[in-house]
Amino acid sequence: MNPSVKTVNIFFATSSGNAKAVAITLQKKLKQNGLRVKFKSILKIDVDTLYSMSALGQYNIFVSSTFGEGQLPDMAQNFYTSLLESIEGNKNIFYSIVGLGDKSYSKFCNSVDVLGDEFERLNFTKVSPDVKFNVDFNSIMDETFQKIAEDIIIDTKNPNPYEASTLMGDDQDEDEVEDIKDGLGYSSKEPVKFKVKEIINLHDEPSPKETRFISFALPESLSYVAGDSFGVMPPMDEKRNPHQDKNPRLYSVSSSQRAYPNEVHVTVGRLVYKDENGKLVKGLCSNYLNDLKVGDEVDGFIRQNTMFRLPKKDTDIIMISIGTGIAPMRGFLQDRVETDGNGKNWLIFGNEHMTCDFLYQQEWIDAKASDNLHNISLAWSHDQDLLIFVQDRILEEKAEFMKWIENGACIYVCGSAKVYEFIHKALVEIFSEFYNITKEQANDKLIDFLDEGRLQKDVL
Numbered sequence: 126m127n128p129s130v131k132t133v134n135i136f137f138a139t140s141s142g143n144a145k146a147v148a149i150t151l152q153k154k155l156k157q158n159g160l161r162v163k164f165k166s167i168l169k170i171d172v173d174t175l176y177s178m179s180a181l182g183q184y185n186i187f188v189s190s191t192f193g194e195g196q197l198p199d200m201a202q203n204f205y206t207s208l209l210e211s212i213e214g215n216k217n218i219f220y221s222i223v224g225l226g227d228k229s230y231s232k233f234c235n236s237v238d239v240l241g242d243e244f245e246r247l248n249f250t251k252v253s254p255d256v257k258f259n260v261d262f263n264s265i266m267d268e269t270f271q272k273i274a275e276d277i278i279i280d281t282k283n284p285n286p287y288e289a290s291t292l293m294g295d296d297q298d299e300d301e302v303e304d305i306k307d308g309l310g311y312s313s314k315e316p317v318k319f320k321v322k323e324i325i326n327l328h329d330e331p332s333p334k335e336t337r338f339i340s341f342a343l344p345e346s347l348s349y350v351a352g353d354s355f356g357v358m359p360p361m362d363e364k365r366n367p368h369q370d371k372n373p374r375l376y377s378v379s380s381s382q383r384a385y386p387n388e389v390h391v392t393v394g395r396l397v398y399k400d401e402n403g404k405l406v407k408g409l410c411s412n413y414l415n416d417l418k419v420g421d422e423v424d425g426f427i428r429q430n431t432m433f434r435l436p437k438k439d440t441d442i443i444m445i446s447i448g449t450g451i452a453p454m455r456g457f458l459q460d461r462v463e464t465d466g467n468g469k470n471w472l473i474f475g476n477e478h479m480t481c482d483f484l485y486q487q488e489w490i491d492a493k494a495s496d497n498l499h500n501i502s503l504a505w506s507h508d509q510d511l512l513i514f515v516q517d518r519i520l521e522e523k524a525e526f527m528k529w530i531e532n533g534a535c536i537y538v539c540g541s542a543k544v545y546e547f548i549h550k551a552l553v554e555i556f557s558e559f560y561n562i563t564k565e566q567a568n569d570k571l572i573d574f575l576d577e578g579r580l581q582k583d584v585l
C-alpha cells in the first residue's frame with residue numbers, strides 16, 4: 126500500500142437511501158482523486174470508533190439527510206448520543222459534513238447544524254465548508270465533491286495523515302445502486318398533477334375509521350418501485366391550525382408498477398383527533414385526500430426509498446404491519462407475484478376488529494388461496510377482552526418465525542415509531558431465546574440485520 130495516500134472514512138445516515146447514494150458518488154470522486162476511501166453506514170459507529178480511526182490520521186466525512194422535524198435519521202441516533210455524552214475535546218478529528226434536505230421544510234438540512242454544533246463543542250477540526258443539498262443536487266454534486274477532495278489533499282493540519290489501517294474493514298464498492306431520481310414529478314420542488322381514477326373506503330360498517338384506497342393515473346414519464354412513497358403537497362386554500370405545516374406528506378405506495386403500469390395506489394387513513402381542549406381537529410392532508418372524488422387532481426410526486434426494497438425473488442419475506450402500515454406490503458406482494466420467484470411470503474397484520482378493519486381483506490384471502498401468500502397471522506386488538514397485538518402473534522408463532530429466519534427470510538415492518546418499538550422488543554426476545562444469547566446480543570444481531578438490509582422498516 127502506498128503510504129503517502131490519505132485515508133477518508135465516509136459515514137452515511139439515511140432514511141430513504143438518498144444519502145447512501147450520495148455517499149457512494151462521493152466515494153467514487155475521492156478515489157478518482159487518488160484518496161483511499163472507506164465507506165460505511167453510521168449505524169454501528171460511536172465517538173470511540175471515530176477517535177481510534179482519527180488517531181491514525183484518517184479524515185471523516187458525514188453524509189446525512191434530515192428527517193422528522195429537523196432530526197437526524199434514526200440510524201444516526203446512537204452516534205449522536207455518544208457525541209452528546211462526550212466531554213473531552215479532540216482537535217485531531219478532521220471532518221466535513223454533507224447534508225441532504227428539502228427547502229420546503231422549515232429546518233432545512235438541520236442535521237448539518239446538529240452534528241456541526243457538537244463537533245465544534247468537541248473541538249474537532251473542520252476540513253471543508255458545510256454542504257447543504259436541496260432536492261435538486263444531482264447537477265452540483267460533481268463540482269462540490271471535487272472541492273472536498275482537494276481540501277483533503279491540500280490539508281496540512283492533520284499531524285499523521287499517512288497511516289494506512291484496515292480498522293474499518295476493506296474498501297467496498299457498491300455497484301448495484303439505484304440512480305437518484307430528481308426533476309419533474311420526483312420531488313416537492315417539481316410536483317405534477319395526479320388524477321384520481323378510483324377511491325374506496327376500506328373499512329366496513331360499523332367502524333368509525335376511514336382509510337381510503339386511492340388509485341391515481343401515473344403520468345407517462347414517471348416510474349416507481351414497490352417500497353417508494355407518494356408525496357402530496359398540502360392544499361393551500363385551507364385554514365390551518367398551528368400544527369399544520371406546508372411540508373409535503375408522504376404515503377407509502379401500495380401497488381407494484383409491474384402489476385399496474387399506468388397507476389399508482391395509496392392507502393390513506395383519515396386523521397381526526399381531539400386537542401387538549403377537547404376540540405376535534407382534522408389532519409390537513411389525510412382529510413383532503415379522503416374527500417377526493419374521481420377525476421380530481423392533486424399536486425404530487427414519487428419519492429424514491431432505496432432503503433425499503435424487496436430482496437432477491439427466491440428469498441422469503443415476513444411483512445409485519447399495523448393499520449395503514451399494510452400499504453407498502455400490498456405493493457410488495459403484487460411485485461412478488463409479477464416477478465414469479467420461489468420466495469415465500471408471510472403477512473402479519475394487526476388492526477382493531479376483524480369484521481370491519483381488515484384492510485384489503487379479499488385480496489389477502491385470494492392471495493392465500495392461490496398460494497401467492499404462504500402464511501398469514503392476524504391480530505385483532507379489540508375483538509376479545511384481552512388486547513392482542515402483532516407482537517403477541519410474533520411471540521406465539523416464534524418457532525415458525527425463527528424457522529423462516531434460519532431459512533434466510535427478510536423482515537419488513539411498517540407502522541408508527543411507537544409500534545415499531547414493541548415489535549423490535551418482541552424480535553429481541555425471540556432471537557435471544559432461539560440463539561441462546563443475551564437480550565443485548567440479540568439486539569446487536571438485529572442491528573446487524575438492519576445494517577445488512579435483512580430488517581427494513583418504513584416508519585409512518
Ligand SMILES: Cc1cc2nc3c(=O)[nH]c(=O)nc-3n(C[C@H](O)[C@H](O)[C@H](O)COP(=O)(O)OP(=O)(O)OC[C@H]3O[C@@H](n4cnc5c(N)ncnc54)[C@H](O)[C@@H]3O)c2cc1C
Binds near residue numbers: 584
Ligand atoms: C414515510 C412515510 C410514509 C407514510 N405512509 C402513510 C400511509 O401509507 N398511509 C397513511 O395514512 N399515512 C402515512 N404516513 C403519514 C402521513 O404522511 C401523514 O403524516 C398523515 O396522513 C397525517 O397528515 P395530515 O396532514 O392529515 O395531518 P396534519 O395536519 O399534519 O396533522 C398531524 C399532526 O397533528 C398532531 N396530532 C396527530 N394526532 C394527534 C393526537 N392524537 N393528539 C394530538 N395531536 C395529534 C401532530 O402534531 C401531528 O404531527 C406516512 C408518513 C411517512 C413519513
Ligand SMILES: Cc1cc2nc3c(=O)[nH]c(=O)nc-3n(C[C@H](O)[C@H](O)[C@H](O)COP(=O)(O)O)c2cc1C
Binds near residue numbers: 142143145191226232
Ligand atoms: C418525514 C420527512 C421529514 C423531513 N424533514 C426534513 C427537515 O426537517 N429538513 C430538511 O431539510 N429536509 C427534510 N426532509 C427531506 C429529506 O431530508 C430529503 O428528502 C432527503 O433527500 C432524504 O434523504 P435520505 O433518503 O437519505 O433520507 C424530510 C423528509 C421526510 C420524508
